[in-house]
Each structure stands twice: as C-alpha cells, then as structure tokens.
Amino acid sequence: MVVDQNFLNIAESYIIILIMDDVVIVGGGIIGASTAYFLAKEGRKVKVIERDPTYKNASFPLSLGGFRRQFFQKENILLGKFAREFIINIPEVLKTEKNPNPTASMVTNGYLLMFGPEHAEEQYRALENHKACDAGTKNIKGSELNKIFPYINSDGIETATYTDNKTEGWIDPFMFHGALKSKAIELGAEFIKGEIKSLNEIKAKIIVSAAGCWTNELLEDIPVVPQKHTVFRVKCPKHIPEMPLTGDLTTGVYWRPEGKEYLAGSPLSVFDANDLEPAWNDFEELVWPALAKRIPAFEELKLTGGWAGYYDCNKLDNNAVVGKHPKYDNVYMASGFTGRGLMQAPGIGRALTELITTGSYQTIDISAFAVERVLNKKVRHEPYVL
Numbered sequence: 001m002v003v004d005q006n007f008l009n010i011a012e013s014y015i016i017i018l019i020m021d022d023v024v025i026v027g028g029g030i031i032g033a034s035t036a037y038f039l040a041k042e043g044r045k046v047k048v049i050e051r052d053p054t055y056k057n058a059s060f061p062l063s064l065g066g067f068r069r070q071f072f073q074k075e076n077i078l079l080g081k082f083a084r085e086f087i088i089n090i091p092e093v094l095k096t097e098k099n100p101n102p103t104a105s106m107v108t109n110g111y112l113l114m115f116g117p118e119h120a121e122e123q124y125r126a127l128e129n130h131k132a133c134d135a136g137t138k139n140i141k142g143s144e145l146n147k148i149f150p151y152i153n154s155d156g157i158e159t160a161t162y163t164d165n166k167t168e169g170w171i172d173p174f175m176f177h178g179a180l181k182s183k184a185i186e187l188g189a190e191f192i193k194g195e196i197k198s199l200n201e202i203k204a205k206i207i208v209s210a211a212g213c214w215t216n217e218l219l220e221d222i223p224v225v226p227q228k229h230t231v232f233r234v235k236c237p238k239h240i241p242e243m244p245l246t247g248d249l250t251t252g253v254y255w256r257p258e259g260k261e262y263l264a265g266s267p268l269s270v271f272d273a274n275d276l277e278p279a280w281n282d283f284e285e286l287v288w289p290a291l292a293k294r295i296p297a298f299e300e301l302k303l304t305g306g307w308a309g310y311y312d313c314n315k316l317d318n319n320a321v322v323g324k325h326p327k328y329d330n331v332y333m334a335s336g337f338t339g340r341g342l343m344q345a346p347g348i349g350r351a352l353t354e355l356i357t358t359g360s361y362q363t364i365d366i367s368a369f370a371v372e373r374v375l376n377k378k379v380r381h382e383p384y385v386l
C-alpha cells in the first residue's frame with residue numbers, strides 16, 4: 001500500500017501531540033505548588049518535577065512567612081492584598097478529603113515599617129500608591145510612634161507606616177505549601193521526584209519554570225540567582241506578643257515575634273555563597289545593636305538559634321519576572337521575587353494560569369513583570385526589600 005508522505009508527517013505530529021504532557025512545572029516549591037493548584041482547578045493536567053521533595057534548601061521553608069501590602073509598586077501592593085484574601089480562605093478553598101482542616105497558622109499582627117529622613121520622600125510617594133490601591137495602611141510621624149508602639153525608641157525615624165486591621169502578618173510557610181500541594185494533588189496534579197537539567201528534555205504543551213533561585217541554571221538569560229540571607233532566633237525576658245513584623249529601614253534589620261521568642265533578619269546578604277551556614281558574626285556586630293537601639297527591652301536578648309536561606313534575587317531590579325519567555329513557543333516562568341515569593345505565590349499562580357489558559361491577565365495585571373523587561377534591561381526597582 002502506498003501511503004502519502006504528507007499524511008505520515010501529519011499523523012506523526014498528531015501522535016506526538018497526543019503523547020505529550022499537558023503542563024510540566026519544574027520546581028515544586030511554593031510557586032510551583034500554587035501554579036499547579038490554580039492550573040489543576042481549571043482542569044489542566046499538571047506534572048510537577050521536583051528534585052528534592054524534602055525541600056531542605058528551597059527558599060520557602062526558610063522564609064519568615066510574612067505577607068504585606070506595604071510596597072512601592074502597585075503590582076506588589078495588589079499581590080499582597082490578594083495574598084491575605086487567599087490565606088484567610090484556606091480552610092474553605094484548600095480543604096481535601098485527606099486534609100479536611102487546612103491552615104497556614106496565620107498571625108495578623110500587621111507590619112510596621114519605619115523610615116529615616118533619607119527614605120521619607122520615597123515613602124510619601126509609596127503612600128500615594130497605597131491609597132490608589134486601597135491598601136488600608138496608616139502613616140504617622142516618627143515623633144508619634146511612641147503613642148501607638150510604646151516600646152519603640154523613635155530616634156532618627158522621620159515617618160512610619162503600619163496596619164492595625166489584620167490585613168498583614170505572617171504564616172507558617174511549610175503548612176501553606178502542604179495545603180496547596182494536597183489540594184493540587186486532589187485536583188489531579190502529579191508531583192514527581194526528578195531533576196531537569198535542560199528544558200529541552202521536557203515534551204509538553206506548556207512548560208513552567210518555577211525553579212526559584214536556581215532559575216538561571218535553566219534559563220541562562222534570566223538574572224535570578226541565589227542570595228544568602230541569615231535569620232536569628234532570640235529570646236528576651238520581655239515578651240511583646242502583639243508586636244507587628246517590624247522593619248527598620250534606617251538599618252535594614254527586621255524582626256517579628258515567633259511564639260515566646262523573636263526572629264530577626266540580618267540586612268547583609270551574600271551572592272555566590274558556598275553553603276547555608278548562617279552569618280553568625282552579623283548578630284553581635286550588626287543585628288543586636290540595631291535591635292537594642294530601636295527597642296530598649298531588646299538589650300537583654302539572648303541568641304537561641306538561626307538559619308540561612310536563599311532569596312531568589314532578580315539582580316536587575318529586585319522585582320519579579322513572570323510570564324511567557326519570548327524565545328520559546330511554550331515556556332513560561334515565575335521567579336525573582338527577592339524576599340516576597342511566599343506572599344506572592346497565590347497571585348502568581350493565578351496570574352500564570354490566566355495567561356496560559358486565556359492569553360492575558362484577567363485579574364491583577366502584572367505585565368510590568370514580563371520577561372521582556374529583564375531581557376531588555378528595563379529597570380523597575382522595588383525599593384522595599386526586607
């Protein structure tokens with residue numbers, strides 16, 4: 001029998017399409033799990049490839065779990081607002097047969113960010129964006145800080161912004177990830193152990209790179225790299241359980257209560273680190289003095305532990321890189337969150353799903369984060385990195 005070559009070619013392409021996966025996500029961290037959940041909810045057949053299902057070096061379990069809407073750029077403010085809306089609905093939207101009572105252990109103490117004279121003008125401009133996005137933040141002069149936060153020494157603080165309406169706070173990152181992953185699995189997503197060396201290995205209609213700080217190993221033209229940050233755990237005889245997640249922008253030190261103790265982040269970070277050993281010297285030299293200056297009760301602190309983790313740092317401008325990669329037909333990516341990937345995970349998972357299923361953003365327009373911005377080196381700096 002003579003078979004037309006054209007027919008064979010068409011049949012071959014058809015068979016390849018039939019045996020192809022629908023969506024393959026590389027990286028099963030918080031961005032991968034959230035994207036898997038939102039895509040599976042839309043009926044897409046999702047496989048998530050994760051090289052280390054213990055997640056010991058992944059960024060999300062080592063994060064501080066903070067969610068806030070206090071940013072400069074509107075996209076970040078709106079993503080922060082959606083984070084809270086999503087987290088508060090976890091018991092309803094992420095419940096599964098196996099996990100009927102999901103929670104991310106939300107604490108809604110709010111955020112307090114304090115600025116010296118050198119950052120005040122920028123903060124006043126940020127407040128216009130807060131207002132435009134209905135962020136619900138409050139602003140006070142440094143000299144008034146003490147009326148609301150009596151334990152704070154306001155020396156050198158020009159202006160401060162905070163929330164007291166339970167719209168900002170922190171969660172347990174591991175529980176959040178577990179709840180997203182369980183729901184994604186119930187909706188049909190598969191999580192598979194494996195390491196992808198090159199995106200060319202994958203035969204799928206859609207590929208999503210959610211490789212966190214290792215993105216650059218898969219997409220060489222994306223300047224997202226590991227940036228090591230250290231967090232210290234401290235004990236203080238004076239316990240202030242209502243304390244918000246507080247950032248002192250005059251020193252870059254930030255802290256929050258953790259049970260009966262506190263966590264405090266060093267403002268110093270390291271690129272090209274060889275390991276995740278915490279930068280212990282930062283505590284005595286930098287972090288403790290800054291904490292004790294701002295909160296006199298912290299003079300009596302005792303260091304009880306610490307760890308280090310990697311930010312997925314976008315070296316161009318500290319902003320996320322999300323969307324379709326223009327050099328490929330079917331590759332999407334999300335990374336470069338530079339200290340805010342946990343809180344942005346729900347918004348990014350939803351946004352990527354909209355882009356993949358409809359071709360455009362339907363809710364929060366994050367086209368400003370497009371891959372093209374980074375490839376064309378169009379800097380769009382987000383100043384409020386903690």
Ligand SMILES: Cc1cc2nc3c(=O)[nH]c(=O)nc-3n(C[C@H](O)[C@H](O)[C@H](O)COP(=O)(O)OP(=O)(O)OC[C@H]3O[C@@H](n4cnc5c(N)ncnc54)[C@H](O)[C@@H]3O)c2cc1C
Pocket residue numbers: 026027028029030031032049050051052055057058059060061062063064065066067194195196197210211212213214215218229230231308309310311312334335337338339340341342343344
């Ligand atoms: C100290 C610290 C404090 C932080 N505090 C906050 C905070 O308060 N709030 C906030 O929102 N964010 C915070 N972050 C940032 C946040 O943790 C990250 O932005 C976020 O976890 C990024 O999520 P991700 O899923 O992209 O990356 P990850 O969580 O790192 O997940 C990426 C996964 O991809 C896998 N992977 C990579 N390459 C491959 C490959 N080739 N094949 C297979 N698998 C692969 C990795 O094993 C990893 O599990 C903090 C981070 C640190 C380190």
